[in-house]
Amino acid sequence: MSAVKPKQSRKGNREKLMNAALELLAEDQSGLAGISLRRITKACGLSPPAFYGHFTSMEELGLALVNDVGSTLRALLKEVRDADTESAVVTASVQAAFAYIRGNEALFILIARERAGSSALIRGAIRNEVRQIVEEMASDFHERGLFERFSLPEKRAAVAAIVSLGLSLIPDLLDVSRESSAEGDAILAQFEYQVQFILS
Structure with missing residues (x-):
């Protein structure tokens, strides 16, 4: 047999x-x-x-990819929010998020394109993942006593602005990083400075 x-x-x-x-x-x-x-x-x-x-459908495959990106990013960002100082939290968050982005270029090509793509479901899924990231970060900052000069709604607004800025940065970062990792690092350094400024 x-x-x-x-x-x-x-x-x-x-x-x-x-x-x-x-x-x-x-x-x-x-x-x-x-x-x-x-x-x-x-x-x-x-x-x-x-x-x-x-x-x-292909649309359902796209939704699965978006969900994987969102859940992974949320987990990565949560891990680094226990840094000792506000400045360290910002640095660790930027480094964790963009290390993941640079290491998963194809995923973020998808996100960049589908934010303005033809599928309303996928556009909505991306917006939902962004909302969850913003809510979790702002709530964690509030619970940990970080950035106390801001109220919780102000923290949400600040984090939303930062995430939106980061998303708009992705295509340029990936393009530049292919040619020169040093130039990509310079873009990230500038982004981190902007984040520190928004939260100052």
Whole structure:
């Protein structure tokens, strides 16, 4: 009697599909709407029916990618908010967020493009992730007694301004960093100075 081969992990195939989409997004300037399901499945050696075992549509795949970005960023930023001083919290937060961004370029190409993309659901998902980041950071600052010169609503407004500035910076940062990591570092240093100024 022959042994039954174990089924391949659903999570493994799901990640293959997501990674293939990201690789194609890095090459294709048209965004998620310009990439077909067949291109993604071909790129990772799976069949189109295998795609539907994990996602109902390309839009749902995009939503999964956005959710992964948001949850990872929130976790990274939470880890560094126990720094000793306000200035250290700012520095650690900027470094943690942008180390993740620079190390996951394709993901943030997706975010930059889909913020103004054709899918209202994905645009809304990105806005929701941004709102959660802003709310968690502002609430943590308030609970830890950081930036006490601001009320909680003022902290929310300040963090929202910082996150918006950071998002707008991503395309330039990624472009410049490909040519020169030192120039990318200079952009980040300027951004950190702007954040310190907003929270001063």
